[in-house]
Amino acid sequence: MSPERYQRIRTMLAKRQTDLTVCLENVHKPHNVSAVVRTCDAVGIHRVHTVWEQKYKLPGGTAMGSQQWVRQSNHDTIGDALSHLKSKGMQVLVTHLSDTAVDFRSIDYTKPTAILFGQEKYGATDEAIAMADQDIVIPMLGMVQSLNVSVAAALVLYEAQRQRDIVGMYDQQQLSEQACQEFLFEGGYP
Ligand code: SAM
Known part of the structure; x- marks a missing residue:
């Protein structure tokens, strides 16, 4: 890996937001998953969570452009996924067209x-x-x-990015040095 490439990956890792994530519940069309993961990379999300029932499981070779830069955890059930995220102290927001839903711009994504x-x-x-x-x-x-769904994800994630940028969250590294080293040296990046 060239020094420039190494530095670029280090800069990316320094901006990763480990306390911002996405959960895809049976979003199964490869182009949608791919587009969401690409946006996740763009706003600095380190890990996405997926719940894929057997019938939606994607073939192993499905190309997701930005997948190599964004970690993925799959959960067997939505209950498992959301329990895990709540145990990490995260507020869980569900994008849902309902009468009780609030405008996505009124949320504090910091x-x-x-x-x-x-x-x-x-x-x-x-x-x-x-x-x-x-x-x-x-x-x-x-x-x-x-x-x-990928358009909806882009809109919400860029509102989160906007808010986090304003308060300087991209200037404070969240990933530990050990996590960065693992990412760099175990990932086999070109
Ligand atoms: N008939 C489905 C429904 O009532 O939820 C529509 C699903 S929509 C095509 C797929 C996903 O995109 C939704 O589950 C949600 O995550 C997201 N989405 C699409 N439009 C949205 C909107 N206006 N507000 C919030 N989420 C939206």
């Missing part, structure tokens, strides 16, 4: 936060909605009911 996105056709499950701390919605003023 808190440890996990944002759940639901399946392309059916949205988030009742179990996810019941376990979440808050429903959030991106206002829809036209004729279609919802956005593509």
